[in-house]
Amino acid sequence: MPDRRTLLRVEHLRKVYESATGNVEAIGDISFTMDAGELVCIVGPSGCGKTTLLKCLAGLLRPTSGVVEMDGSPVTGPSPAMAVVFQEYGRSLYPWLTVRGNVELPLRHKKLSRAARAKLVVDALEAVGLAHAARSHPWQLSGGMQQRVAIARAIAYQPDVLIMDEPFAAVDAQTRADLEDLVRELHASRTISVLFVTHDIDESVYLGQRVLVLSTSPTWVQEDLAIDLPPERDQITTRALPRFTQLRTHVYDQIQRAKRGQTVAPRSAR
Amino acid sequence: MSAYTSRIATTTRGRRVGPRIAASLLYPLGLPMLLLVSWGLVSTRGTSRFFPGPLTIADAFLQTWVGPAFVEDVLPSLARLGLGVAASIVLGIAAGTVIGLVVWLRELLEPLLEFLRAIPPPVLIPVVMLLLGITDTMKVVVIVSGAVWPILLNTIEGVRATDSVMKETAESFQVSWWERLWFLVLPAASPRIMAGVRQALSVALILMVISEMFASSSGLGYRIAYFQRNYLIAEMWSGILLLGLVGVFLAVAFGLVERRVLRWYHGIREVNRA
Numbered sequence: 001m002p003d004r005r006t007l008l009r010v011e012h013l014r015k016v017y018e019s020a021t022g023n024v025e026a027i028g029d030i031s032f033t034m035d036a037g038e039l040v041c042i043v044g045p046s047g048c049g050k051t052t053l054l055k056c057l058a059g060l061l062r063p064t065s066g067v068v069e070m071d072g073s074p075v076t077g078p079s080p081a082m083a084v085v086f087q088e089y090g091r092s093l094y095p096w097l098t099v100r101g102n103v104e105l106p107l108r109h110k111k112l113s114r115a116a117r118a119k120l121v122v123d124a125l126e127a128v129g130l131a132h133a134a135r136s137h138p139w140q141l142s143g144g145m146q147q148r149v150a151i152a153r154a155i156a157y158q159p160d161v162l163i164m165d166e167p168f169a170a171v172d173a174q175t176r177a178d179l180e181d182l183v184r185e186l187h188a189s190r191t192i193s194v195l196f197v198t199h200d201i202d203e204s205v206y207l208g209q210r211v212l213v214l215s216t217s218p219t220w221v222q223e224d225l226a227i228d229l230p231p232e233r234d235q236i237t238t239r240a241l242p243r244f245t246q247l248r249t250h251v252y253d254q255i256q257r258a259k260r261g262q263t264v265a266p267r268s269a270r
Numbered sequence: 271m272s273a274y275t276s277r278i279a280t281t282t283r284g285r286r287v288g289p290r291i292a293a294s295l296l297y298p299l300g301l302p303m304l305l306l307v308s309w310g311l312v313s314t315r316g317t318s319r320f321f322p323g324p325l326t327i328a329d330a331f332l333q334t335w336v337g338p339a340f341v342e343d344v345l346p347s348l349a350r351l352g353l354g355v356a357a358s359i360v361l362g363i364a365a366g367t368v369i370g371l372v373v374w375l376r377e378l379l380e381p382l383l384e385f386l387r388a389i390p391p392p393v394l395i396p397v398v399m400l401l402l403g404i405t406d407t408m409k410v411v412v413i414v415s416g417a418v419w420p421i422l423l424n425t426i427e428g429v430r431a432t433d434s435v436m437k438e439t440a441e442s443f444q445v446s447w448w449e450r451l452w453f454l455v456l457p458a459a460s461p462r463i464m465a466g467v468r469q470a471l472s473v474a475l476i477l478m479v480i481s482e483m484f485a486s487s488s489g490l491g492y493r494i495a496y497f498q499r500n501y502l503i504a505e506m507w508s509g510i511l512l513l514g515l516v517g518v519f520l521a522v523a524f525g526l527v528e529r530r531v532l533r534w535y536h537g538i539r540e541v542n543r544a
Contacts, residue, residue, distance in 0.1 A: 058442055084442045091435035096457040096534040105453055106443035139538045157443060 007161060007193055008034040008057070013066035014218075015052055026052045027063075028218030036160070039187045039194045041204035043251065044214030044222075045259050050197045053219070054165050057195070058084050071160070080110075083154035087166040089146040093138040093153075099125070100134040103153045124156035127186060144175035148182070155186060161193040162186075169199070177235050180207055184233060201255065205229075205248045206238060213251055215258045223254050322504045327511065330504035335512055339493070344512070347490040350406060351478045351516075354413025358470050362418045363463060366425025367455065376426065387423065391416035391477055395484050404485045412481040417470040424466030428459025461535050464528050471520050479513065490516075 015027040026049040034040050044050055055061035057068055059077040068075040070082070083106075086092040093102050103121045112120070125131045128148040138146050147167055154162055164183070168176045184207060187194050198204050204211045205227060213223040229243060238244055306324050313323035322330075335344060369376050395412055402408040432455055440450050456463075482491025490509060497506035529536065 060438055060442055078442045078444050080444060082442070084439075086435055086439065088435050091433050092439045094436065094454065094457065095538055096460070097453065101453075105449070106445060108449055109444065109446045137534055137537060139534070139541050153443075 004035050006033050007036040007038070007071060008195070009067070009069040010057070011067045011069075013053070013056060013068065014064050015049070015056060015061065016064045025218040027056070028215075029220045030066075030214075032212055032221055032224060034161075034193065034195065037191060037193055038209055039184070039196065039207060040210045040212060041208035042195065042197045042212045042214060043199065043201060043204040043255070044219065045216050045255050046199055047217060048214045048258075049217050049219045050199070050214065051165055053214075054084075054163055054195075054197050058082055058163050060084075080157070081160040083157045083159035083162055085147070085150050085154050085162065085164040085167045087169050089138075089143065089150050089167075089170070092150055093146060095137060095139050097137075098134065099130065099136050099138060099141070099149050099152075102138065102149055103156050106153060106157045120156045120158070124152040127155060127190075128152045128182060142175070143171045144179060147171060147179060151179075151182070151186070155190065155192065159192070161195055164194065164196045166198055167196075168203070176203075181235065183207060188231075201248055201251050202239070205244060205251060206233065206235075211247075211251060213254045213258070216261065222258055223251075225251065320503055322507065326504045327507045331508035331511060334493075334505050334508050343488055343490055343493045346406075346488050347478060347482065348516070350409045350413065350481075350489070351474055354410045354417060354478065355471065355474050357410065358414050358417040358421055358474065359467060361414065362421025362466065362470070363425050363456075366422045366463075367429050367451070367459075369422075370426040370429025370459070371455070376430070383419075383423065383426075387419035391473075392480050395481060399485060409478070409481040409486070409489075413474050413477045416477045417474040420469035420473065421463065421466040424462040424469075425459055428462030429455055431462075432458045457534075461532055464532055468524060468528075471524060472517070475513070475517055475520065 010033070011031050013027055013030040014025075017024045017026055030053060042050060042053070052061065056063045057075070059068075059075045059079055059082070070079060094105070097105065100121055103124055104117065107117050107120060110117075122131065122134075125134055128151050130145060130148050130152060133141060133145065133149075138149060141149070150167070168179050171179065180203060183194060183196065186192065196204070196207055198207075208227050211223075211225045211227055212221050213225065214220070215222045225247070227247060229238060229241065229247070310324050313321055313326075369379055391412060394415055398408050398411050398415070402411060436454060436458065440454050445453070478489075479491035479494070482489035483495045486492040490513060494506055494509035494513075497503075497509060
């Protein structure tokens with residue numbers, strides 16, 4: 001059983017985009033915590049500021065107000081404790097580098113011996129089943145394989161938490177199922193926490209130990225739902241469980257209510 | 271059965287190799303040959319002394335350029351050209367990268383750069399001559415003053431257009447400044463940079479000749495101008511022929527380098543086309 005210390009703490013996070021034509025409040029007031037070793041999915045209606053939230057967590061965007069804490073210390077910029085897997089794998093992998101070069105690049109500034117670095121790369125590529133493609137270039141691979149390279153790059157970086165921004169939105173359904181199982185397997189086999197942002201309700205329920213349902217923009221956490229499905233999951237039996245159907249219907253209802261604006265924001269957000 | 275079919279395959283292939291090689295030679299070389307032959311025919315009938323036949327020019331070519339003239343005129347010219355191109359590439363990429371990365375610098379310099387690149391470099395030759403004298407440095411400076419612009423402006427544009435997700439990726443993994451430059455910014459800009467270098471090569475060749483025509487005691491441009499003034503028509507044409515060959519050589523050398531540097535770029539385009 002992994003320890004239950006708090007890894008990520010988000011408190012009253014608010015993000016307003018300022019522009020000449022008027023300010024846009026993307027995130028109203030988001031608070032949640034995530035324990036070490038957890039796999040948390042964030043799901044919400046489209047345009048609810050999921051990517052904005054994620055960039056604030058990863059230190060790529062400065063929140064307008066509020067706190068993001070990683071292991072007790074505030075996040076003010078990108079941190080070695082986090083690795084991001086972006087949705088657009090085609091624009092996140094560098095086409096002039098080989099698969100190996102891409103996975104190796106973030107490790108170059110870490111103080112590692114050449115052998116240790118090479119071992120991390122090989123190990124990560126094996127974990128995603130791409131050891132044979134190390135010398136290929138990303139554009140020679142299918143979309144699903146490219147996203148596997150991005151995942152390998154993230155886990156070779158040895159972060160405490162893996163932040164994934166709708167990583168499988170652009171791949172076909174069968175590849176997507178394989179990649180979902182890969183994420184669950186990596187989460188189980190390596191003591192790594194995963195924060196998985198998606199717009200796909202079924203995906204969030206299938207993957208997550210917890211699902212955070214976001215409201216429409218300006219966003220707050222509408223529901224923090226524990227997923228009490230058995231820890232051993234597979235695409236056929238888990239998705240056929242009555243409990244799975246109940247949970248996905250529940251999340252679906254929540255998102256429909258969010259879209260209709262039938263929910264009430266927490267007092268602090270107003 | 272398989273032996274039978276395989277033999278058939280080899281024989282058909284064997285039968286096709288000859289014509290295929292002939293065809294691949296015929297297309298690029300056919301038209302030049304045809305032009306040479308018709309030129310030869312026309313010149314034997316014509317009497318104009320300004321357009322000698324190809325055999326006369328070939329003879330003059332051997333007489334003029336094979337021997338000491340190669341060391342005295344051709345090599346110095348090629349050295350100036352090489353130096354000018356190298357300096358333009360280094361200067362253009364270095365300055366272009368800095369200007370492309372720093373937003374305020376770019377906004378400050380862009381109108382000025384557009385103005386400077388619009389000035390035809392040959393008009394600067396007398397000025398540079400005054401400043402530097404009639405030296406090799408002056409000729410290299412003239413070459414750079416024209417050849418640097420396409421590289422500089424293309425580098426600025428290429429560096430500026432680095433993909434935002436690629437930049438965010440580097441940022442989130444805390445890739446260091448130098449690594450970002452070497453593994454992200456320069457490769458991302460390399461297709462634009464190479465396009466700039468291709469333009470710069472032809473500009474450099476033109477400026478090499480012109481700078482030598484103005485004031486010089488050696489070099490291809492000097493030699494050709496000398497032949498012109500002394501009515502050595504066949505020799506003049508042979509010089510022009512040599513310039514053309516230098517141009518072709520540069521293009522071929524560039525093509526080899528470009529295919530290597532931009533292998534990934536051409537690979538992606540091939541994948542997208544398929």
